[in-house]
Amino acid sequence: MARSLKMYGRSIRVVTYTKNAVSVINGRLGDNSLVSVSTIHSFCWELINGFNDDIREALIALKEEQLARDTAEAEAKPRGITPAKQRALDEIIDEIEILRATEVFIYHPDRNTYGSGALPHNYVLDVTAWLLRNKPTLQSILKDRHPIILIDESQDTMKGVLDSLMLLAEKRERDLTLGLLGDHRQRIYTDGHSDLPSIVPENWATPELQMNHRSQRRIVTLINKIWETELEGRTQSTKGSAQHPRTEKAGGTVRLFLGDTLRSPEDKVLSERWCAERMYQISGLADWNQGQYQLLALEHKLVATRGSFLDVYEAMVLLDPNAAAPSGSGDNKGPSTVQILLNELAHLEACVSNEGIVNEFKATEVFRRYGGLDNMPEDSEARAERTNEMLEAIAIFAMACANPESTIAEVLAPVLNAKLFEVDHRLQEAYADKSPAPQAPGRGEDESKQTRMRRGWCALFAAPWKQLRCYRNYLAGISELATHQVVKGSEFKHVMVVMDDELAGGNLIKYDKFFGGAELSPTDKKNAESGKETTIDRTLRLLYVTCSRAQESLALVLWSSDPTAAMARIEESMWFTKDEIQVIPECLVTGLSR
Secondary structure: OHHHHHHOOOOEEEEEOOHHHHHHHHHHHOOOOOEEEEEHHHHHHHHHOOOHHHHHHHHHHHHHHHHHHHHHHHHOOOOOOOHHHHHHHHHHHHHHHHHHHOOOOEOOOOOOOOOOOEOOHHHHHHHHHHHHHHOHHHHHHHHHHOOEEEEOOHHHOOHHHHHHHHHHHHHOOOOOEEEEOOOHHHOOOOOOOOOHHHHOOOOOOOOOOOEEOOOOHHHHHHHHHHHHOOOOOOOOOOOOOOOEEOOOOOOOEEEEEEEEOOOOHHHHHHHHHHHHHHHHHHHOOHHHHOOOOEEEEOOHHHHHHHOOOHHHHHHHHHHOOOOOOOOOOOOOOOOHHHHHHHOHHHHHHOOEOOOOOEOHHHHHHHHHHOOOOOOOOOOHHHHHHHHHHHHHHHHHHHHHHHOOOOEHHHHHHHHHHOOOOOOOHHHHHHHHOOOOOOOOOOOOOOOOHHHHHHHHHHHHHHOEHHHHHHHHHHHHOOOOEEEOOOOOOOOEEEEEEEEOHHHHOOOOOOHHHHOOOOOOOHHHHHHHHOOOOOHHHHHHHHHHHHHOOEEEEEEEEEEEOOHHHHHHHHHHHOOOOHHHEEEOOOOHHHHHHO
């Protein structure tokens, strides 16, 4: 097979969901020219890039389908098509006309693109699915390039793309081999089929991987027990092969820590450090005592609180809610308006010692890299004057960086005043605007984008500079903190899962309901009775994913609104032995804070 693939310039294509997973798979493959690995977005764009006429045809067809569907739904209502609905329909018509006039379409799988012809991420998936169904030429191109396609994390793969590939594989049995790799127990996104195993054709081979090569026996036993338990509010089938650990992985440490969610965010952070210390005492694993464990939290705001960069994170969300947090499938560069803070100034700060002393050689390299020396005056006197101005600004910048009390505005001031780097005009204008921050809107009140961004700028400039360092690490994926979803496909020696519904917000995932600390809502019960997916189903799968990230040891920290009720449910579940369940002491915070 290898010889045949090489002879015709073909390869085995592995398509996965996140860039994290791409890195993991490539690491396991090593140097292998026969296999190419990419995210689903990269795969789709590589397939359709350059076929502008076909992309246009697909987009127009999809928009016309949407227009017909929305029109029919509106006409079927008692009030018919309202003025507001007509405006929405007119917008779709306008979009279709814009598409007709667009000659070239652009896209980047790792970041958002803007301007004429720029395609959102979901459009690329929708277009690829449509073209694979309707264009035989594209079908032939695909099977000629990649006669074997393996879809990793297939349970989360967008329905349209997956359905098109499955249909193509059935039509071209001898020309295209399609493999669906994944575990329906780990479906955490809404894009995939709710029950993928049920739609796989009966004549397809369905091998099952029962060996868990990652985790110690205690962790594998826990995830098996969690999955096979019937819970109130669960509609998810218990179907799924029990996993077995490798024979040499006969140990492992698991603990569940239970606390009252009414504690302050600061108290919770200190308590979670206590949990890590207890894990060290119990397991003897020094990593727990040295902060060398992965903390997984439900939501980015919760991570920002635990990571002590909440002020910066909330400001970034106001500036650009779509780019403020890592997504797991992109380059995670942060808002475009603040790139100088995340790049130029980050590298310049790395040239500064804790005492505020600048390494001039390294600093010069930073200026060369970012073009800071490109416009130096040719006249010797002017050049010397400009050099002195820059050195003075760098010295002020260095002292501000070394001061733990400095705000972002104070660190930024000498950089902007001396024009050390090229700066986004939006940041420059916002810094020059000394008007007070607008009030946040009340519940139910609208807020303009301009007002929202002004609040974001004011909050960012007032935030501590030291928080920006933590935020940069989080964006880059080099923090010990992450959300449950972003680490999908990754593995870590030691994991702490923080389950704090109160701070995370949202209604899709509720750990407190899952563990019995909160009652099911009427909607939960109604959905369960009708067989629809429930909060319990979604929480079950996400808990399964997070627990299965751990290789050696696992700490679960549950902040419950009713610890007594949660304790009763946890003990009843038989998931943990009595000595594996620990209540976080009420008096703990006072002792730690001293």
